Amino acid sequence: MDKSYIPSYWEPIIRKKWESEKLGAAEMRQDAEAFTVILPPPNANGNLHTGHAMYVYEDIMIRYARQQGKVALWLPGADHAGFETQYVYEKHLAKEGKSRFDFDRETLYRNIEEFVALKKGAINEQFRAMGFSLDWAKEQYTLDPSIVAVVHQTFKKLYDDGLIYRSTRLVNYCTKDGTSFSDLEIEHVEREDKLYYIKYGPFVLATTRPETKFGDTGVAVHPNDKRYAQWVGKEITFEGLAGPVQLKVVADTAVDPAFGTGVVKITPAHDMTDWEIGKRHNLPAKQVIGFDGKLTKLAGPYAGMRVKAAREKVVADMQARGLIDHIDDHYVHTVNTCYKCGNVLEPLPLPQWYISVKPLATRAKKLITSGEVQVHPKRFKRILTRILDDFIDWNISRQIVWGIRIPAFQNINTGEWCVELDSVKQEKLIASGMWKQDEDTFDTWFSSGQWPFATLMSVASAKYEVSSAQLYAIIANTNEAQHEENNSALSQAYKFFNYFYPTTVMETGYDIARAWVARMLMLGVYVTSKPPFKHIYLHGMVRDGKGQKMSKSKGNVIDPLKLTSQYGTDALRLALIFGTAAGADVNISPEKVVGMRNFVNKVWNIGRFITLMTEPMEGAPLNQKPADAHTLCAKMRKELEKLSQTYTKHMDAFEYAHALNALYEFIWHRFADVYIEKLKNDARAGNTRVQQALSETYTTCITMLAPFAPFVCEAVTQSFPSRKPTNQ
RNA sequence: GAGCUCGUAGCUCAGUGGUAGAGCGUUCGGCUUACAUCCGAAAGGCCGGGGGUUCAAUCCCCUCCGGGCUCACCA
Numbered sequence: 001m002d003k004s005y006i007p008s009y010w011e012p013i014i015r016k017k018w019e020s021e022k023l024g025a026a027e028m029r030q031d032a033e034a035f036t037v038i039l040p041p042p043n044a045n046g047n048l049h050t051g052h053a054m055y056v057y058e059d060i061m062i063r064y065a066r067q068q069g070k071v072a073l074w075l076p077g078a079d080h081a082g083f084e085t086q087y088v089y090e091k092h093l094a095k096e097g098k099s100r101f102d103f104d105r106e107t108l109y110r111n112i113e114e115f116v117a118l119k120k121g122a123i124n125e126q127f128r129a130m131g132f133s134l135d136w137a138k139e140q141y142t143l144d145p146s147i148v149a150v151v152h153q154t155f156k157k158l159y160d161d162g163l164i165y166r167s168t169r170l171v172n173y174c175t176k177d178g179t180s181f182s183d184l185e186i187e188h189v190e191r192e193d194k195l196y197y198i199k200y201g202p203f204v205l206a207t208t209r210p211e212t213k214f215g216d217t218g219v220a221v222h223p224n225d226k227r228y229a230q231w232v233g234k235e236i237t238f239e240g241l242a243g244p245v246q247l248k249v250v251a252d253t254a255v256d257p258a259f260g261t262g263v264v265k266i267t268p269a270h271d272m273t274d275w276e277i278g279k280r281h282n283l284p285a286k287q288v289i290g291f292d293g294k295l296t297k298l299a300g301p302y303a304g305m306r307v308k309a310a311r312e313k314v315v316a317d318m319q320a321r322g323l324i325d326h327i328d329d330h331y332v333h334t335v336n337t338c339y340k341c342g343n344v345l346e347p348l349p350l351p352q353w354y355i356s357v358k359p360l361a362t363r364a365k366k367l368i369t370s371g372e373v374q375v376h377p378k379r380f381k382r383i384l385t386r387i388l389d390d391f392i393d394w395n396i397s398r399q400i401v402w403g404i405r406i407p408a409f410q411n412i413n414t415g416e417w418c419v420e421l422d423s424v425k426q427e428k429l430i431a432s433g434m435w436k437q438d439e440d441t442f443d444t445w446f447s448s449g450q451w452p453f454a455t456l457m458s459v460a461s462a463k464y465e466v467s468s469a470q471l472y473a474i475i476a477n478t479n480e481a482q483h484e485e486n487n488s489a490l491s492q493a494y495k496f497f498n499y500f501y502p503t504t505v506m507e508t509g510y511d512i513a514r515a516w517v518a519r520m521l522m523l524g525v526y527v528t529s530k531p532p533f534k535h536i537y538l539h540g541m542v543r544d545g546k547g548q549k550m551s552k553s554k555g556n557v558i559d560p561l562k563l564t565s566q567y568g569t570d571a572l573r574l575a576l577i578f579g580t581a582a583g584a585d586v587n588i589s590p591e592k593v594v595g596m597r598n599f600v601n602k603v604w605n606i607g608r609f610i611t612l613m614t615e616p617m618e619g620a621p622l623n624q625k626p627a628d629a630h631t632l633c634a635k636m637r638k639e640l641e642k643l644s645q646t647y648t649k650h651m652d653a654f655e656y657a658h659a660l661n662a663l664y665e666f667i668w669h670r671f672a673d674v675y676i677e678k679l680k681n682d683a684r685a686g687n688t689r690v691q692q693a694l695s696e697t698y699t700t701c702i703t704m705l706a707p708f709a710p711f712v713c714e715a716v717t718q719s720f721p722s723r724k725p726t727n728q
Numbered sequence: 729g730a731g732c733u734c735g736u737a738g739c740u741c742a743g744u745g746g747u748a749g750a751g752c753g754u755u756c757g758g759c760u761u762a763c764a765u766c767c768g769a770a771a772g773g774c775c776g777g778g779g780g781u782u783c784a785a786u787c788c789c790c791u792c793c794g795g796g797c798u799c800a801c802c803a
Contacts, residue, residue: 209803260803271801379733383731386732546739580742584733591751595750599751672763684761
């Protein structure tokens with residue numbers, strides 16, 4: 001045995017061993033309880049970053065469950081990450097001087113598919129390097145046909161239940177990326193703009209967007225505002241930049257009389273509030289900004305200009321005519337921007353598919369409040385219930401090609417919609433020339449929101465060779481009695497599904513509690529009538545050694561693989577857990593990893609001593625009285641027993657940092673520093689009772705440490721042929 | 729504007745209603761046949777300010793100051 005633990009030597013050997021013995025493979029066993037964790041699927045096009053390393057929590061859970069004799073399934077997968085990936089691909093296209101408009105839909109899709117295929121799987125290698133004991137044979141991908149089938153079924157079910165509706169309303173649309181977003185994907189950015197006080201017929205009113213005036217169909221004031229009471233209900237007419245303007249004056253409580261002059265121009269087609277006000281007062285919506293970000297024909301002389309240029313021109317022209325009262329140059333407000341490209345999002349009227357979230361959210365919330373789904377750490381319980389309370393209807397349409405196309409068809413003549421999943425019937429619809437499939441794809445979160453049950457349905461249907469759609473039908477209309485006695489492949493698959501579902505723990509970062517966890521709860525309980533998971537464990541964000549967010553521009557990004565190649569995977573794994581509070585952000589610095597590397601080495605060297613102590617030694621040192629040694633051994637065993645209880649208590653309560661802390665303290669500062677030091681001479685001198693006590697204590701420690709630092713524990717085990725493996 | 733969260737040793741952070749802890753760093757002494765990626769010892773904190781509850785508060789409550797995060801349709 002080497003004097004120090006050499007990760008670069010051991011890790012490849014151990015990884016190979018785990019792979020050949022299929023460590024992660026989980027098969028249904030009726031005599032054992034299942035412990036299921038679904039890996040949050042990384043972007044198929046992505047690379048491992050330090051955030052992914054936090055999934056080490058899941059590996060710890062899984063390895064611990066495995067030690068307890070449970071059937072521990074950790075199911076890997078990848079997400080096609082619709083918009084994210086198409087965005088990256090378009091940037092790649094731009095480098096070649098091309099754009100998405102150079103291709104038809106099918107070609108573009110195929111190209112992106114190939115683009116992703118090049119990278120897909122890279123991250124799996126990196127997960128393996130982290131020692132993650134996933135069940136690789138069961139890996140799923142959001143675009144696998146069996147998953148797509150499930151996603152389609154859910155859309156249909158929602159549609160049939162009246163929970164999907166199509167509605168034209170203002171969506172936040174990125175004219176650069178050419179798609180709308182859900183409310184959760186919007187980035188609110190505070191910035192300073194100009195607030196223009198413009199003369200508008202008899203009024204002066206404040207606006208940040210004079211260029212939208214061509215879409216104005218009304219003017220609003222507060223109902224109690226005496227200054228303008230005489231105007232309410234009347235029509236005003238005046239000469240505008242693009243011809244005569246006729247506007248209705250309405251009274252609406254949405255107007256803040258204290259803001260500006262207390263008068264607001266109403267542009268229903270380009271402002272969320274105005275859209276609502278317009279609906280209340282029957283004001284028509286006139287779209288003056290197109291989906292290309294340019295003004296439409298309705299803008300008269302300004303048609304074809306981009307928003308920003310149009311604004312400048314309009315202001316200049318108004319100034320020339322004396323229509324600008326004054327300008328506030330330092331008006332601070334928030335604008336909605338595209339979270340990806342930073343472009344200001346344009347509220348535009350567009351028909352989209354929406355999910356009526358309320359009934360789903362209400363059910364999901366009950367899971368949390370009733371405690372049927374446990375949230376760790378506790379403070380996230382309130383956060384999740386609030387999230388579910390505040391959910392608004394979810395726009396699931398995206399105007400991109402990279403994703404699951406929405407299986408909805410529209411009659412060209414009547415405008416009527418239908419949802420059809422059967423491919424033969426779909427073809428018939430198309431062939432009739434009367435129906436056209438919606439061009440849009442689903443929001444990525446619509447598919448990943450179904451991940452826990454979709455993956456397990458897919459795995460079960462593949463294993464028993466039934467269609468996932470068939471299995472879906474049974475699960476979605478649960479009728480357990482009917483399938484219990486039956487031995488058909490379908491009911492086998494159904495049993496398999498129910499063995500692993502509901503999954504045990506959903507472990508992920510708190511940053512996606514809203515976008516992902518809440519939606520999984522909603523869709524999971526809606527489809528399966530069961531919660532998708534029994535526990536939610538949310539971990540914090542990984543930051544650099546000073547607590548700063550890692551970013552390329554700051555140059556403080558820490559590549560986890562660099563750390564592992566330098567200090568060993570175990571060291572990184574431990575560094576992510578050690579001395580952290582559950583759910584709190586973790587600062588990772590090379591210094592911390594070094595400290596853990598040293599601990600790993602200590603563990604190795606204790607092992608070395610345990611092997612060497614039985615070898616005869618020349619000039620054996622004096623030993624103490626056997627009785628004293630045995631008293632010490634008894635004391636050590638007692639302490640170990642106490643540690644074992646503490647450890648178990650913490651592990652079962654998801655308090656991994658506490659469990660590790662107790663282990664660290666005992667292994668290093670009690671076992672090594674006190675007991676081995678005091679007993680080493682006796683062991684060396686051949687006291688077999690002492691040797692046995694030390695050896696047993698060590699084995700127990702290694703077993704407890706194995707979920708956290710599996711590599712060194714395995715290495716040490718292999719270097720002791722007599723000791724039982726610890727990673728089963 | 730609202731919510732959440734943090735403020736503890738030089739740095740990064742754990743922690744508990746009852747005399748303060750870890751890792752790294754620092755100082756001193758040790759190349760002791762498991763380990764110098766080590767061992768032994770030490771220095772270093774009115775646990776952000778103020779008030780309250782309590783026999784007792786770093787921990788509970790209020791308030792202020794200072795960070796961070798998230799949410800929010802004020803034109």
